[in-house]
Amino acid sequence: MTIDIAFKTPDALVFATDGLATVMEVDARGQERFLSNMANVEKLVPLSGGRLLAMFNGVGSIGSGTVATSLRAFDDRAPLGESESVGDYARRLHASLEAQALSRLGALPRPFHLILGGFSQQPEHGVDPPTLWSIQWSVDPSLPTTPTPILHTEEEGGAARHRFGVHYAGVTEAVARFVEGFDPALPERLAVLLAGTDAEDGPPGLLEQLAQEARRLESLAEPLSNAAARGLARRYARRVLRAGFFSAAQEPLSEHFSLQAAVDYCVFLAQCAYARENLSPTRRGAPRVGSTLQVAYLVPSRPAHVLAGIRLGVRLQGIDGGLP
Template identity: 85%
Template sequence: MTIDIAFKTPDALVFATDGLATVMEVDGRGQERFLSNMANVEKLVPLSHDRLLAMFNGVGSIGGGTVATSLRAFDDRAPLREGESVGDYARRLHVELEAQALRKLGALPRPFHLIIGGFAPPPKEGVEPPTLWSIQWSVDPNIPTTPTPILHTEEDGSDIKHAFGVHYAGVTEAVARFVEGFDPALPEKLAVLLAGTDAEDAPPGLLEQLAQEARRTGTPSLPLSNADAQALSRRYARRVLRAAFFSPAQEPLSEHFSLQAAVDYCVFLAQCAYARENLSPTRRGAPRVGSTLQVAYVVPNRPAHVLASIKLGVRLQGIDGGLP
């Protein structure tokens, strides 16, 4: 699986994504089996005369060649218009991609996640920060696919409220551990531990056990039904998760954070993902991320700049050039 990393500052936008595609097959029991890797797949694409950047993860095609091919085909026909916002462009692109997938494949291939960003339209004065948008076809068909803003909010009748920092998608476990301080799967695991699940044969969660114990050993009062105890435990599980654990404070972006620092940080986070997925002693199966890292940035009033590809990983080499 791919790692996509975007870093937004008030006057720059940096994208980084790995170029490895993993081909899997799923057997009748739903078990995945590795087939092959394809290196250096194009997953970061400048669009609209290099005014926008797009990167993606998930499926490699939506029925018209590669995803990069589909993006360029749309952009050749309908590039970013004069005065058009990145959000409006993302909405047009979303409609076209869904129509293509339904026309050629009969369904939306999942999972699919596209991140697009840039500077548009030019502000009347000063420099307006870039905007980022997400188009996602989740494995859950009930989740809406409408483009959503990233690191900013848009409200009718009010100015855009920008946030700055990193956004990541795809293989996120190692990156989240470094940026947020915890494994992204941990809140769900803790919620199940505290509140249990809906399965008939599943044991009650710890909070429900506490409620039942209080009912048996506390001062006699009105009886608490099993359903009430379960509802109470789930309500408090949500409060525990929100209040005590997984709501990290948003630190303001350093005023000294430079474009070079943003590029270096994106590369570092990609290396974190590479190490977790490929170098962990407990890893099982074929490597899932790696290959060549594709990096690009865009700043106001200049075309997007694609950097030289970066090879992730370290190769042993002696002083004489040979392996030790």
């Protein structure tokens, strides 16, 4: 699985993604089996003469060639207009990709996640910050696929409100642990621990057990039904999760943060993901990230600059050139 990392500053974007594609097979029981790896798959694509950057993870094709091929074919027909916003381009791209997938495959291939970023037309004075957009086809078909803004909000009739820093997708566990300070799966596991699940044969959560225990001990009170105890447990579980234990404070971007620092930070976070997925002593199965890291940056009034590939990982070598 791929790691996609984007870093946004007021006047630059940096994208980094690894180029390894893992081919898996799913059996009748839903169990995945590793088949092969393909190295150096193109997953970071400059578009519209370098005014936009796109990177993606998930499926490798939406019915005709690679995803990179589909992106370039769309952009050749309808590049970013001179007065068009990145969001409007993202909505056009989203409609085209969905139409292509449905016409060729009959359904949206999942999972698929594309991150698009760039600068819209410059205003008369100064430079507007870049914008990032996400197009995602989740494994859950009930979730909407409409392009959504990343690190900014758009209010009708008002200017965009920008945030700056890192956004990441794909193999995110190690990156989230470093950036946010906790495993991103932790809130879900805590919710199950507190409130249980909807499974009929599933054990009750800790809060439901507490409610049941209170019902047994308090003989004067009106007894709680099982349904009421479950409802009470889930209300309190939501209150626990909303209490702020799992929300990192939004620190302002340092005024001294440079483009070079953004590039270095993206590479470092990719190395975190690589180490977690490939070097952990408890890892099972084939490596899930690796290959050459693809890195590019974008600044105003210049086409995107693609950096030389960076090989993730460390190889020990003795003074004589051999392994220790």
